[in-house]
Amino acid sequence: MNSTSINATLALVRDTFREAFARRIFWGFFGCCSALLLFLMFIMRIDVVQGAIATVTIFGRNTQSTDVEALVQQTQSVIAMILYFAGMALSVFASAGLVAAVFEPGRIELLLSKPVSRTHLLLGRYLGNVLVVAANILYLVAGSWIVFGVKTGVWGGGFLVSSLCTIFIFSVLLAVLVLIGVLWDSSAVAIMVTFAIMIITPILAQKATIERLLSSEWSRVVVRVLYYVLPKTSDVSVIIRHLILNQPVESWMPVWSTALFGAVVLGLGLWCFQRRSF
């Protein structure tokens, strides 16, 4: 990658951030994350005596004492799950507009007239989008990790690693947004399809139960194929929980198969973008 390519990539990333700032997307996320951090800093009071929590006070109410590390890990996993599901839904909703905006008539022609390949243009925008969301996820996770660390002295790294999993799943769902955006120019359709995947995949994660309920073999095959083809958001959330709670991860298949799905969908999006006339 030469300096011209780096310049162009940086320009595309910077432009995505500016658009996210202008649409208040970035500040909306930042505000939510800051509110949660303030909650952790000021609402939760933890008194630790010899490695165990003497009292935990939330909204002025005491809860029973327990092991510090276990409580911190449980709280972190709750935050991670909120961030994973609610934050992901918000991120998808906010990012759909950022993707579709690039294909607006009058804007896309000007971008395509520049000496930058279509692949480079789309990947630059994709990277910018991932970084906008990643910046907020890392801010919240690192911020709350520091708050917990300072208040309790527990500095486990699982919570930090979980943020990378969240960013990874978002980048896979963003690939879906990109593909739908390229095909239909519609942020509404892109949101619907991505949300459908987010809703279906936790159901498919219960494939063993579903298969028992199905009578025909072909329908069981359909469920199995869908499970293995689609991203495994639910299974990855289990992995995140295991990482935070310092429990062994049974299988990394959900991660690599989801990564494969993301790579194929993004590749398809790039291919369609290459072939499309504007």
Add this chain to the structure above:
Amino acid sequence: MPEYAIETEGLTKVFRSRFSSRELRAVDDISLRVPAGSTYGLLGPNGAGKTTFVKMLLSCTHQTAGRAMVFGRDTRESEARRPIGYLPENHRFPTYLTGHDMLDFYGALSGMDAAVRRKRIPELLNLVGLEERAHNLRLGKYSKGMLQRVGLAQALIHSPKLLVLDEPGDGVDPVGRKHIRDVLQALEQQGVTIFLNSHLLGEVELFCREVAIIQKGKLALSGTVEELTSGSGYRIEGIGVPETLETELRIRARSFTANNGSLQLLFASRGDANQAIDLLRSNGCEIESLGRTRSTLEEVFMKTVEPQ
């Protein structure tokens, strides 16, 4: 440097419907050569295929057949677009950027280093008369005329060798249009090829040396403005023409007008015109003026695109 800035061979674009067998030949087998350093106008009625043609030059639209080259390179290569500056017709610049930031963004995409952009942007803003407001005012607050001017600056950011302008005078007041024309004339002096797609025939006639007219996707006419507007007849204006000679000349002429002692005659051929001059001179008449008849570009355009 290659002889031609733009060269197309059998360039064709067929739009096919996804759900039926209907198809539209938006551009049909157009072969065109735009010499490097020329000012070239592309004309045609709405829906003639001008914008599709321009989009194929920029590789925004993929051709169905044929090829397009810019300075000898196939436009499908991204590097072929490096010498092109483009101002689209219905542009939608990012409204969240200031004029300065917009130039910086497109400059970076054009492959310019930050230091070069820092030096170039104030020069361009000064050139298009936006140096005061471009730093603080977001593009969303710009008037149509200001957007056209900052758009022109955007097209010039990387000092292109070929400028492709789609309706540059659109929404600009006459003073602004004159300003844009002056900028373009200065660029022409520097050897920049200017390819203008415009409905304003007067603007094209004033500025372009060569034009092409597209009608229903096909190249209907091309040539220099001089050639296309020069008529097929000859006009002679004589003074003090005696009545007998006037009668004789009226019979020979294609048309005539008599006004306050002056007689204006229009002849179809050079031979007829020369004979008339001989007769006038041998009868001691004064010749006030003579020359070839000329049409306006609008007349040529209407004759080309109107159904016979």
